Amino acid sequence: MIVTDESYVDKTTLHTSSPKTRKHLSTKSTHSQKSSIGNSDKANTNSTRTSSKSTVFPKSTNFRLLTVNCCSINTNKSEFRAAVEYVKPDLICGTESWLKGIKPGRDPEKNCIKSCEVFPENYIFHRNDRDSLGGGVFTGIKSNLVSDEKVELVTECEIIWTKVKLQSMKDLYLASFYMPHRNMKDIIKLKESINKLADGNKYKQMIIAGDFNCPDIDWDTLLVKPGAQDREVQQALLDTSIDLGLTQVQREPTRYNNLLDLVFTNNPSLCKSSTSIPGISDHAMVVTDFDIIPHYIKQSKRKKYMFNKADWDSIYKEMEQLSTTMESQTATPVEDLWSTFTTTVLTIIDKYTPSKVCASRKSLPWLNRNLSRMLKRKIRLYKHAKRSKQWNDYKSFQKKCKKEFKKAEINYINNTIYQGLQDNNTKPFWRYVKSRRQENIGIPAMKQNGALQYNSATTHLNQPSCFG
DSSP, X not given: OOOOGXXXXXXXXXXXXXXXXXXHHTSOOSSXXXXXXOOOSOOOTTOOTTOSSOOOOOTTTOEEEEEEEOSOTTTSHHHHHHHHHHHOOSEEEEEOOOOOSXXXXXXXXXXXXXXXXXXXXXXXXXXXXXXXXXXXXXXXXETTBOEEEOGGGOOXXXXXXXXXXXXXXXXXXXXXXXXXXXXXXXXXXXXHHHHHHHTTSOOOEEEEEEEOOOTTEETTTXXXXXTOTTHHHHHHHHHHHHHTTOEEOOOSOSBTTBOOEEEEESOGGGEEEEEEEOOSSSSOEEEEEEOOOBOBOOOOOEEEEOGGGOOHHHHHHHHHHHHHHHHHOTTSOHHHHXXXXXXXXXXXXXXXXXXXXXXXXXSOTTOOHHHHHHHHHHHHHHHHHHHHOOOHHHHHHHHHHHHHHHHHHHHHHHHHHHHHHHTTOXXXXXXXXXXXXXXXXXXXXXXXXXEEEOSOHHHHHTSTTTTO
């Protein structure tokens, strides 16, 4: 576990749109909390800033957002998967995916890159790809959370919205935004998108994260630094955040000494911490922890039969009896015969075949101990580079990590499949083919009367009004 003393965010530095609230936040908080990137320690809700160790909040009460600039997710997919495995975020906001073919509210193009080809499992990804080279944004939501893509909020800028169901709170609206070049059009379209969400004067909880490319804003004083490039654009972003009551919670630089990747929220009291960690491109990743409890979907485990240990003699004997019985029932309707056949076969299998309950694998099989050590060393070099302003050692080791991670994944796949075929075992091959599937397995959250249903799909489909 890597403990980061820099993960603390002093809420006295957070800005809001209300001057009265700003004055209130200028007083020193006596109940500040810290958070580390690991998840193994127990919570200590009474810790203060003077504590010598960072507090790790229990997963049930800690809601983690990972903001990442990918600079081609296809090129850096091995490192991205390892980062997700290490950080274990609930939400992901990504920019510069460099993918093509998927736009909100449209059918995917035939030659598009499927999300399952580049993104890790156990997450649901929504994308807004750029039509030309580069760019592209996405959100990733853990598959055990109730989420819904909000196409109607997207405007003519690089943004994607997703709604997440929370427990005992209003729904959370998450947006990933990218402004590649500072220009007023993107700021106007961003404000237009947020105003669409706020339409109706109903309070909506929102988090907007991404690469804003505005390094000259001092988020403590709420001023644009003298001599800033494209000053009017950076001032417009600052004014927009103040006008809409948004608080920017990230303080540490994310690209060398510049703060480019930002995290905005209109409910800063829920933010525990925000810190930068080594990224998969020349941008650092941002890990932001919130005091939020989402609504989880209870995922049923899969029952797996071990046919190699089955009592085949008894199975053959009972199947012969079933065949004889069905041949004698000539007057029975076909539907009844089919029902009897399927029910009896399943009963026989349950009776004479051992089984076990399996859950989906959540860890990366190729992420071995050596690669984990490299991750930890990469974090140490990143911290040292931030202090010393010397980035050469970190950049050199980052390239080495990227090469080793990609090599480890390819070698694992090749060696596992080859060894399986040598032993006349085709399971590793088909397991890999299944992992490359182009569609998610299972029933997603469904809508009824325009509202997202997060109860059982069976319960929803049994409703009389489901099919009109």
